[in-house]
Amino acid sequence: MVRSMTGFGRGVTTTEQFRLTVEIRSVNHRFLEVTTRFPKEWMEAEVHTKKMLSSLVSRGKLDVSVHVKELSQQQQVVQVNWPLVNAYKEAREELQKQILLDEKWSMTELLSLEQALTVKVQETSKEEILTAVDQAVQQAASALIQMREREGQELQEAVVGFKTDLAEQIELIRKVADQAVQKYRDKLVTRIAELADISALEERLLAEVAIFAEKADIAEELDRLSSHFVQLDETLQENVSIGRKLDFLLQEIHREINTIGSKNQSVEASAAVVQAKTILEKMREQVQNIE
Structure with a gap:
């Protein structure tokens, strides 16, 4: 939970x-x-x-x-320091031989004897x-x-909702991914046509488009994102502390989205990447509160 x-x-x-x-x-x-x-x-x-x-x-x-x-x-107990009292008694008897003293000790006199009586509180x-x-x-x-746990349930629902929104943006990127290659080819054809005979440079054109297509290919990133989404769903069902694991998964998702943004320069994909990052940041804010 x-x-x-x-x-x-x-x-x-x-x-x-x-x-x-x-x-x-x-x-x-x-x-x-x-x-x-x-x-x-x-x-x-x-x-x-x-x-x-x-x-x-x-x-x-x-x-x-x-x-x-x-x-x-609390109950209090008075303890008598008998060795000390006996020592005081012997000293008093010695003094009585020289000085006239009362034979009996008063309670006041006993209480005045330093450390002869101690009061202790009975401890719990x-x-x-x-x-x-x-x-x-x-x-x-x-x-x-x-x-x-109550707040955790609310956080889980929020994270799942953001994950759904994020998956929609990734699916949009998947749909428009191939458009970038076609747009690059059309743009390249236009530029070459302005400079030379297009039929003579067809081989060069295909090579340039192939190079660009390889650089702009985001299939691996999309596959890894799909895997991360599955792990995210599984982690949210675990009955252990998952906060750090979720934070790590979101870091990996952010890395893949960044790579997609740098590879695919189409307007639609770029807009979806920006929206995906916004959603991801909201997810991270929620995950920071999860144990």
């Missing part, structure tokens, strides 16, 4: 502690480039996300935004984070791909 490279998708996962929202925006790019913005402590989840998206999308510039909203206060487990991220990214990626 043809996919566009532009799209948007959002996924939301809710746990007991937080609500996670993942948004993915994608635009055209020659290769696959994934840019993510995760909380600093979620490095493992960020790596997991990039790997997941790389397996789902082949081309495009993906911008992944992550928003985390806390739903409840890596497994819970990875599970939540995986679910949200899968949901966002699914919505993104669906949107890219």
